[in-house]
Amino acid sequence: MERLSEEQMWDVIDGLATPDVLQKHNQLLLVDPEYKAEYQQYAVLDQQLHKLDLEVPSMRFTENVIDNVLNIKKQAPKKDWTPAIYLSAMLVLYALLIKAFSAAGTSSNTPEAIPDNMMSFLASPFLLYGFIIINIILFFILLDKKILKPFFDKKVK
Amino acid sequence: MKTTEDKDILLVNRILRGETPAYRELVNRHKDYAFTIAYRILNNREDAEEAAQDAFVRAFNALPNFNRESKFTTWFYRIIINAALTIQQKKKIATENIDNAHSEAHILRGGDSTENLKRKEQRFYIHQALKQLMPDDVTMITLFYLKEQSLDEIAEIVGIEANTVKVKLHRARKRLAEVMQSMLKSETQSLL
Numbered sequence: 001m002e003r004l005s006e007e008q009m010w011d012v013i014d015g016l017a018t019p020d021v022l023q024k025h026n027q028l029l030l031v032d033p034e035y036k037a038e039y040q041q042y043a044v045l046d047q048q049l050h051k052l053d054l055e056v057p058s059m060r061f062t063e064n065v066i067d068n069v070l071n072i073k074k075q076a077p078k079k080d081w082t083p084a085i086y087l088s089a090m091l092v093l094y095a096l097l098i099k100a101f102s103a104a105g106t107s108s109n110t111p112e113a114i115p116d117n118m119m120s121f122l123a124s125p126f127l128l129y130g131f132i133i134i135n136i137i138l139f140f141i142l143l144d145k146k147i148l149k150p151f152f153d154k155k156v157k
Numbered sequence: 158m159k160t161t162e163d164k165d166i167l168l169v170n171r172i173l174r175g176e177t178p179a180y181r182e183l184v185n186r187h188k189d190y191a192f193t194i195a196y197r198i199l200n201n202r203e204d205a206e207e208a209a210q211d212a213f214v215r216a217f218n219a220l221p222n223f224n225r226e227s228k229f230t231t232w233f234y235r236i237i238i239n240a241a242l243t244i245q246q247k248k249k250i251a252t253e254n255i256d257n258a259h260s261e262a263h264i265l266r267g268g269d270s271t272e273n274l275k276r277k278e279q280r281f282y283i284h285q286a287l288k289q290l291m292p293d294d295v296t297m298i299t300l301f302y303l304k305e306q307s308l309d310e311i312a313e314i315v316g317i318e319a320n321t322v323k324v325k326l327h328r329a330r331k332r333l334a335e336v337m338q339s340m341l342k343s344e345t346q347s348l349l
């Protein structure tokens with residue numbers, strides 16, 4: 001009688017064998033001692049694998065995970081508005097410059113006149129004060145964010 | 158009565174509402190299985206602990222992306238397997254020498270009842286044989302036997318077809334049987 005393949009034997013053990021295979025298997029158990037021995041070897045291995053114990057991690061396992069999770073939550077970067085503020089300030093400045101140049105351009109039709117207007121605009125106190133105010137604001141934002149806030153946060157802890 | 162899966166989903170919902178302590182409960186529910194899977198792949202307790210912890214942290218961060226229609230364990234076991242394989246790739250752990258297994262087996266024999274001893278030895282040899290297998294084989298066997306995952310569930314965890322899982326599981330068990338046979342053969346020879 002033709003033997004079952006190893007895969008079919010495992011199907012019998014796993015309860016996945018078709019009725020035909022199961023019938024053949026039962027017949028083989030009765031007439032083929034070698035087949036029976038091989039099948040029993042696999043069946044014992046299967047039983048032993050079912051009895052495998054779970055490994056237990058250290059007592060601190062859960063605490064370590066929770067500590068890690070809380071640390072990550074703390075370290076999660078809050079939205080940093082500094083680049084956005086800086087970019088919008090620069091954008092406003094850029095828009096003002098364009099407006100000033102276009103105003104200068106319309107006041108005189110000759111192309112040679114533009115450099116003079118540009119020079120007078122660049123030398124104007126308006127531009128200078130604008131730059132100074134923006135830089136002071138940025139300075140205070142950075143001072144607060146990078147030095148004062150971390151300092152007081154530490155003190156509170 | 159709530160099933161295990163329902164309870165997992167309830168916990169996930171609480172965590173997503175901002176109740177971080179609920180994660181402690183979720184970790185306690187799955188830490189043994191997570192650690193066992195990692196340990197079977199890595200064969201080292203420290204590395205397995207690192208992998209399992211890493212998997213739990215990764216899972217916490219990825220929880221908003223978890224599809225609550227599916228089983229938490231199916232999703233989570235995939236994270237553990239990936240975490241363990243990442244650590245294994247990093248450390249390139251060498252498999253333990255079979256000779257060590259024999260000397261450890263001799264130590265096991267110190268004063269115990271025959272039945273207990275037999276059971277202990279059988280378990281010991283299975284553990285040693287599992288250590289000789291490839292991570293892929295160990296993963297199949299561990300998922301199939303440890304929590305009795307179905308072939309379809311294993312397929313979802315490892316991202317392959319259920320039929321391929323069946324073939325891989327068959328090959329893994331065949332290799333395990335071969336390793337155990339060769340271990341027991343050399344053990345018998347060493348006793349003679």
